[in-house]
Amino acid sequence: MATIGDVAREAGVSRSTASYALSGKRPISEEVRRRVLAAAEALAYTPNAGARALATSQTKVLGLLAQFHEDEFAPAMMQYILGVTDTARDLGYDTLLVTEADGARALRRITDSRMVDGVVLMNIAEADPRLPILRAAPQPGALVGLPGDCSGLDVFDLDFEEAGRVMVDHLHQLGHREIVLVSQPEHVVERGGAYVWRLRDAALERARRLGVTLHAVYGESRQPAVGRLLNALLDAYPAATGLLVNNEAAAAALPSVTYGRGLRVPEDLSVIGRYSSEFAASFSLPYSFIESAPDRLGSMAVRQLVRRVESQEGRAEPFVVRFISPELVSRGSTAPPASLAR
Amino acid sequence: MATIGDVAREAGVSRSTASYALSGKRPISEEVRRRVLAAAEALAYTPNAGARALATSQTKVLGLLAQFHEDEFAPAMMQYILGVTDTARDLGYDTLLVTEADGARALRRITDSRMVDGVVLMNIAEADPRLPILRAAPQPGALVGLPGDCSGLDVFDLDFEEAGRVMVDHLHQLGHREIVLVSQPEHVVERGGAYVWRLRDAALERARRLGVTLHAVYGESRQPAVGRLLNALLDAYPAATGLLVNNEAAAAALPSVTYGRGLRVPEDLSVIGRYSSEFAASFSLPYSFIESAPDRLGSMAVRQLVRRVESQEGRAEPFVVRFISPELVSRGSTAPPASLAR
DNA sequence: CGACATCGTCGAACCGGTTCGATGAACAGG
DNA sequence: CCTGTTCATCGAACCGGTTCGACGATGTCG
Numbered sequence: 001m002a003t004i005g006d007v008a009r010e011a012g013v014s015r016s017t018a019s020y021a022l023s024g025k026r027p028i029s030e031e032v033r034r035r036v037l038a039a040a041e042a043l044a045y046t047p048n049a050g051a052r053a054l055a056t057s058q059t060k061v062l063g064l065l066a067q068f069h070e071d072e073f074a075p076a077m078m079q080y081i082l083g084v085t086d087t088a089r090d091l092g093y094d095t096l097l098v099t100e101a102d103g104a105r106a107l108r109r110i111t112d113s114r115m116v117d118g119v120v121l122m123n124i125a126e127a128d129p130r131l132p133i134l135r136a137a138p139q140p141g142a143l144v145g146l147p148g149d150c151s152g153l154d155v156f157d158l159d160f161e162e163a164g165r166v167m168v169d170h171l172h173q174l175g176h177r178e179i180v181l182v183s184q185p186e187h188v189v190e191r192g193g194a195y196v197w198r199l200r201d202a203a204l205e206r207a208r209r210l211g212v213t214l215h216a217v218y219g220e221s222r223q224p225a226v227g228r229l230l231n232a233l234l235d236a237y238p239a240a241t242g243l244l245v246n247n248e249a250a251a252a253a254l255p256s257v258t259y260g261r262g263l264r265v266p267e268d269l270s271v272i273g274r275y276s277s278e279f280a281a282s283f284s285l286p287y288s289f290i291e292s293a294p295d296r297l298g299s300m301a302v303r304q305l306v307r308r309v310e311s312q313e314g315r316a317e318p319f320v321v322r323f324i325s326p327e328l329v330s331r332g333s334t335a336p337p338a339s340l341a342r
Numbered sequence: 343m344a345t346i347g348d349v350a351r352e353a354g355v356s357r358s359t360a361s362y363a364l365s366g367k368r369p370i371s372e373e374v375r376r377r378v379l380a381a382a383e384a385l386a387y388t389p390n391a392g393a394r395a396l397a398t399s400q401t402k403v404l405g406l407l408a409q410f411h412e413d414e415f416a417p418a419m420m421q422y423i424l425g426v427t428d429t430a431r432d433l434g435y436d437t438l439l440v441t442e443a444d445g446a447r448a449l450r451r452i453t454d455s456r457m458v459d460g461v462v463l464m465n466i467a468e469a470d471p472r473l474p475i476l477r478a479a480p481q482p483g484a485l486v487g488l489p490g491d492c493s494g495l496d497v498f499d500l501d502f503e504e505a506g507r508v509m510v511d512h513l514h515q516l517g518h519r520e521i522v523l524v525s526q527p528e529h530v531v532e533r534g535g536a537y538v539w540r541l542r543d544a545a546l547e548r549a550r551r552l553g554v555t556l557h558a559v560y561g562e563s564r565q566p567a568v569g570r571l572l573n574a575l576l577d578a579y580p581a582a583t584g585l586l587v588n589n590e591a592a593a594a595a596l597p598s599v600t601y602g603r604g605l606r607v608p609e610d611l612s613v614i615g616r617y618s619s620e621f622a623a624s625f626s627l628p629y630s631f632i633e634s635a636p637d638r639l640g641s642m643a644v645r646q647l648v649r650r651v652e653s654q655e656g657r658a659e660p661f662v663v664r665f666i667s668p669e670l671v672s673r674g675s676t677a678p679p680a681s682l683a684r
Numbered sequence: 685c686g687a688c689a690t691c692g693t694c695g696a697a698c699c700g701g702t703t704c705g706a707t708g709a710a711c712a713g714g
Numbered sequence: 715c716c717t718g719t720t721c722a723t724c725g726a727a728c729c730g731g732t733t734c735g736a737c738g739a740t741g742t743c744g
Binding site: 001044047051052059061064068073076077079081085094097099100109115222223226252253255256260278281282283284286 | 395417423569621
Binding site: 346362368390392394 | 732
C-alpha cells in the first residue's frame with residue numbers, strides 16, 4: 001500500500017510538500033501540485049486512517065450507542081440508525097455501531113481510546129448510567145431521547161407530552177368519553193424509559209381536565225402476550241370507544257385482534273398510534289398515528305454533534321434541548337363513537 | 343488524557359518497559375509490573391486506538407456493509423446486524439456500520455484507509471460490484487449471501503434451493519396440488535437478489551417432478567401494494583390451496599388479507615413463510631415458516647472472518663461456502679386441503 | 685576469581701501522517 | 715548593488731503506541 005512517502009518520491013518532492021499539495025493548506029506551485037496529484041493517482045494513494053488520527057486527533061468516525069433489550073421492539077430501531085448513519089456520511093463521517101449490553105463500559109472504551117470524534121446515544125433512560133461518562137469524555141455527545149438531567153448535553157426527542165395531549169384532544173373532540181391507553185411494558189418504564197410516562201401523564205392530566213375517563217395500562221412487547229393483553233383490555237373496558245397505542249408491538253398486533261373480535265375501525269373503535277411512517281408502511285398499519293420521526297431525530301442529533309466536533313465556536317455554544325412537535329397523520333381510523341352516530 | 347509515557351514516568355520506568363509490563367510480551371519483574379499497573383490504574387490510562395493501529399497494523403474494528411434499498415424491507419435487516427455486532431464484540435472487535443448507497447466506493451474507502459481489519463458484506467447481488475474490490479483489498483472479507491462467483495471469499499447463506507424444495511414437499515405430502523409462491527418484488531431480482539430465484543427455481547423444479555401446479559409470482563414490498571397483490575392472487579388462483587411466501591412484507595400483510603376475505607388458515611389455505619423467528623415474533627405471524635436464521639449467519643460470518651484476521655494459518659485456509667439447511671418451524675398453518683378433509 | 689549465561693530494563697527506531705520554522709531563490713525598491 | 719519581501723519547498727519534530735537490539739547487573743561454573 002502506498003504511503004505519502006511513496007507519493008513524494010514519485011513526484012520528486014519532500015513528504016511535507018506532498019502533504020501540503022494534497023491538503024492545500026499552504027500555497028504550492030501549479031507544476032508541483034500537478035505532479036503530486038498525478039503520483040497519488042498513479043499509486044492509488046489513500047491516507048492511513050490511524051496515522052491521520054494520530055497526527056490530527058480526528059478520526060472522522062462517530063459512535064452510535066444503541067441498546068437492544070429483550071423486551072423492546074428491535075424493528076423500530078432501524079430507522080433511527082439509518083437517520084444517523086446516512087447523515088453522518090453526508091457530513092463526512094463513518095459510524096461505529098455499538099450494541100453492547102453494558103453501554104457505560106462501551107462508551108468509556110470508545111471515548112477513552114479516541115476511536116470516535118463524538119457520540120450519539122439512543123434509548124436514553126431517565127437516569128442513564130452512560131451520561132456521567134459522556135459528560136466527562138473529551139468528545140461531545142448528543143442524545144436521542146430525554147433524560148432526567150440534560151445539563152451539558154444536546155438532546156433531541158419527540159415532544160411526548162404534547163403527543164399525549166394531542167391524542168386525547170383529538171378523541172375528545174370527536175365525542176369520546178372513555179379511552180384506553182396502551183403503553184410500553186412495565187419493564188421499559190422500570191429501566192427508565194421516561195418517554196412512556198411523559199406521554200401517559202400528560203394524557204391523564206389532559207383527560208382529567210376534559211372530563212374524559214382514561215385507562216392507562218402497561219403493554220407487552222411480544223406475541224402472543226401482547227395480543228392476549230389487547231383482548232383482555234377490550235373485555236375489561238367494554239364501554240371504551242377509543243384506543244391510544246404508545247407501543248409498536250401492540251400496534252402491529254392490533255389488526256388481527258380487532259378482526260378476531262369482529263370490531264370495525266373506526267366505527268366500533270377509534271385508534272391512534274405513535275410510531276414512524278416507515279413503520280406504518282412496513283407493518284401495513286391502517287391507523288392514524290403520531291409521527292415519531294426517528295430519521296429526523298437521528299439526523300438532527302448528528303448535525304448538532306458535528307457542529308460541535310468541527311468548530312470551537314460550536315463547541316462553546318450553549319447546549320440545546322430540542323423537541324419535535326408531534327404531527328398527527330390521519331389514516332381515517334378515528335370517528336365519533338357509535339353512541340353519537342346518527 | 344494519559345499516554346503510556348505518563349504511565350512510565352509515574353512508575354519510574356521507560357516507555358518500553360511500561361509497554362511490556364502491560365502487554366506481557368516480555369518478562370518483567372513482579373515489582374515493576376505492579377508499579378506500572380498501579381500507575382496505569384491511577385491515571386486511568388487507555389491506549390490511543392489510532393497510535394496502536396499505526397504501530398500494529400490492527401484496528402480491532404470490522405466493517406459491516408449493508409445496503410438499504412427503497413424496495414426492501416428494512417426491519418428484517420436488524421437481526422443480521424445484531425448477529426454481526428454481538429459476535430464481533432465477543433471476539434474483541436467493534437463494528438463500523440456502512441449503509442452508503444454506493445457500496446463499492448464505501449468498501450474501497452474503509453479498506454484502503456485501513457480503518458478495518460476485515461469486512462462483512464450483506465445484501466449480496468449475483469454480480470456484486472463490491473466483490474472485485476473486496477478481492478483486491480488487503481483485508482479478508484466474508485459474505486452473508488451467495489453471489490454468482492464465490493472464488494476467493496468466505497460465503498454464508500441459507501440454502502434457499504433446499505428451502506424451496508422443503509416447502510413444496512411439505513404441501514405436496516399433505517395433498518396440495520395447486521400452490522402459489524410469492525417472491526420478492528421484481529426489482530430485487532433485477533438488482534441481482536439471487537436468493538429469490540434460487541428458491542423459486544428449485545421449488546418449480548420440484549413441483550414439476552411431483553406433478554404439482556406452482557404459480558410463481560413477484561411480490562411487492564410495501565403497503566398497500568402488497569395487500570392488493572395478495573388479494574389479486576387469491577382471486578386469480580381460486581383453486582390454489584397453498585401459499586408460499588418468500589417475502590417478509592407479504593407475510594406481514596397476509597393476516598389482514600385473510601381476515602378480510604374470511605379465509606381460515608389452515609382450513610381454507612395452507613401457508614408457509616420464510617423469515618426469522620424474531621421476525622415472526624415481532625410481527626405476530628401465525629404461520630409455519632422456514633427459519634432464515636439471520637443472527638446465526640451473521641455470527642458465522644464474523645467468526646470465520648476473525649479467524650482469518652487473527653492467524654496466518656487462518657489466512658491461508660481454503661475458502662468456505664457454507665449453507666445453513668432450512669428448518670421448517672411448525673406453527674400449525676398447514677393442513678390437508680379442504681377437498682381431502684373428511 | 686574471571687568468563688559466560690540469564691534476566692530485566694532501556695534507548696532508539698518505526699508505523700504514516702501533519703505542521704512549524706527555516707532556507708533559498710526570485711524579485712522589487714532605494 | 716544591497717537590502718527586504720514574498721513565495722515555494724524542505725527538514726525535523728511530533729502524535730502515541732510497539733518492538734528490536736543492546737546493555738548492565740546478577741548468578742553460575744570452571
